[in-house]
Amino acid sequence: MSYSVKEVAEMFRISPHTVRYYTDQELIPGVARDHNGRRMFDDAALGWLRTIIAFRSAGMSIDMIRHYLDLYNQGEETIPARYQLLVKQQQLTRQKLDDLTQQLEVINEKVQSYDGWIHLAGSTQNKNSGSDC
């Protein structure tokens, strides 16, 4: 059995545009066309798409995914290289997480400063000495 762009898009809850984009980027091996040029996805293609979506949601770039596919196609001797690639992505994601944690603190402070400002309006207290916007 094979599936159309729309079916696949609904299956994975992504837009048909994105599905076409991934095939155009050659991220999904084995997507055939019917006699009208329409994309046909088989189960193997669905498996790859699932992986690609997982990788993307893990923050991996399209380029990195392409690289991973290249390695995969070169056989088992690239397993260590693929492992390295994943570890690298792991580090990148951890870094992002740390950054975002700090960012949340910055904004938390801002909000708190407004909290104080609003609830103590008219009071003489004013911790920030002027330059805080």
Next chain:
Amino acid sequence: MSYSVKEVAEMFRISPHTVRYYTDQELIPGVARDHNGRRMFDDAALGWLRTIIAFRSAGMSIDMIRHYLDLYNQGEETIPARYQLLVKQQQLTRQKLDDLTQQLEVINEKVQSYDGWIHLAGSTQNKNSGSDC
């Protein structure tokens, strides 16, 4: 005293290109030009730039920052609106943090699966039944 693009860029460890970009986007009020058209940043401009960088690092979009500046320029009666804007950004950032935490787990699992694969090579054990790339 006033500072050049390069000085400001070094002060905040961002590229001169980015500094010019922010002024072009009118994010920094009160950046004057000298008789040769060069940007001159005073202390107030530095204060704004510090705020802008904090907001950006908090994940706020340029558009949202522009909106915040507009509100600021309209005076104290916009304090509640500014507060709302910050709370909204706070929520957005929390959401991002949650997403990223999940993403990290996805990739952690992948790495672990490779870990097992590498260290148990040749063993009969194989948890994943084929379709895992």
Next chain:
DNA sequence: TGTTGACTTCGAGTAACTCGAATTTATTAT
């Protein structure tokens, strides 16, 4: 026969930079 509806390709738009080229200007060295 006509009208959906889904498919196709192609080209442009988005955000927030990032880069490079061409040009102008001020400072310094010879």
Next chain:
DNA sequence: ATAATAAATTCGAGTTACTCGAAGTCAACA
């Protein structure tokens, strides 16, 4: 005085991963 260097300017294009819309093709149904 002149030439080289460094930093500034503007402008336009490139980046990433989509996202959107237009124009055209095709099969199925009323």
